Amino acid sequence: MPRTNHPETFSRPGWATAAVCLASAAMPITFTGPAVALREIEAHLGGSPLALAWVTNAFMLAFGSCLMAAGALADKHGRRKVFLGAIAVFVAASLALMASPNLWVFDGLRALQGVASAGVLAAGAAALAQEVQGQARVRAFSLLGTSFGAGLTLGPVAAGWLTTAFGWQTIFVLVIATASIAFSIGMRVLRESRDPAAQKLDVPGALAITSALTLFTFAILQAPAQGWLHPMTISALCGTALLLAAFVFVERRHPRPLLDLSLFRYSRFVGVQLLAAAPAFGFVVLLVLLPIRFIGIEGVPVAQAGLWMAALSAPLVVLPAVAGRLSHWISPATLCAAGLLMAACGLVSLSVSAGGAAALWPMFAIGVGISLPWGLMDGLAVSVVPTERAGMATGIFSTVRVAGEGLALAMVGALLTALIAHELLTATHLPSDTAVAVAQVLVSGNLAGAQAGWPSIGAAELMRAFEAAFSTLLMVLAGGTGLIALFVFRFLRTPNVPSATNCLGESA
Structure with missing residues (x-):
């Protein structure tokens, strides 16, 4: 009987796909897990509201800003080498995070995790493209997208359960184990490849x-x-x-x-970049903000809040593939715009929900809506430009998507702080600097800390200010998502020809 558990009895491309998908699944778990465990991390390490904000922002910022450079390094020095080296750095940073002495060291290690994640994703995708060809490549990259959806779904659920049962440090045990398996498989099956025309890093x-x-x-x-x-x-x-x-x-x-600016002459390419940024504001920020609301403000147990988050992210495991099939009959422009409009409607519904379990159906609607463009984005990123520019287009698309998520987190957090401060100023007539200080503590999900620091403000008033501000924020995000849907529909329907001028106003 053949040994089906040995790499040689399964196709090399199949094992290569498994290695890259496993490594890639660890990335969203690394992003969403600490958001669920933020209160426990703060209790263990201390830190200011600003330092807490960097727990997620440091990872996403480093991840997004280093993607293009990581891809260039992989092309020049070897995709397999960069992929395996990046996993090794990722595992080392994750181990160090479990022993961080304070929150600022923790944030620095989160940034290192982000840099390593950029190497894993960029080099892994490039290595996979060399291992699989034709229709198999389409299936492999579809599985890569599905692995991200699985990571987004598993991350909050696993983080909630692990934090409750064993402590927040065990979140990193999960990602270390996943990345280590990917490393073991990749070291055995991935072949080294380089771009012979690659030059020195920009x-x-x-x-x-x-x-x-x-x-x-x-x-x-x-x-x-x-x-x-x-x-x-x-x-x-x-x-x-x-x-x-x-x-x-x-x-x-x-x-x-790193960035070929001439690609912005293609109207459909611009539409794809807008499409890449849309989930950041209509979906990704909720992966951080909703656990803060559920756990820190509403007092939902960590494990239960992690399970609730699956209502938002679970559709991404199945529906992107459905969107790919629907695209045979419905144009990608229509599917993407319809999905974003559905997500916008879900955000409106979430803004008027009473919170708690009542938020689950609106969250599910948002997840379903985002799943439609999510399943088409990667394919569109390479199809809207000439074939010889596909590699650069993919790198730009990935950078816009991941860096956009990091910037969205920062901007939405600042807006929520301003909205809470406004609510407090209106209701309590606090000095403006005090209202901002209270708002920053609430944005980090520390209702108990706000009560202890400013006992003259009742818990009911603090919760009312947060909920009113959160509702306003969701309406703003809904409006922005709906507006992007219209622009995406407009740009993606444009014939795939370059504009007369590029984004800098130069002649094409």
């Missing part, structure tokens, strides 16, 4: 875009406490603008840029 471009995203995130997170007109906030925003200008300058002159 270091100035990589530094400029990473610094710009970091500075902008810092400005957004600091602004609620310091004020938008504070010199530090203004300096950070001006620095962001200068760094972005420097990035464009470098990319226009580099022989192998």
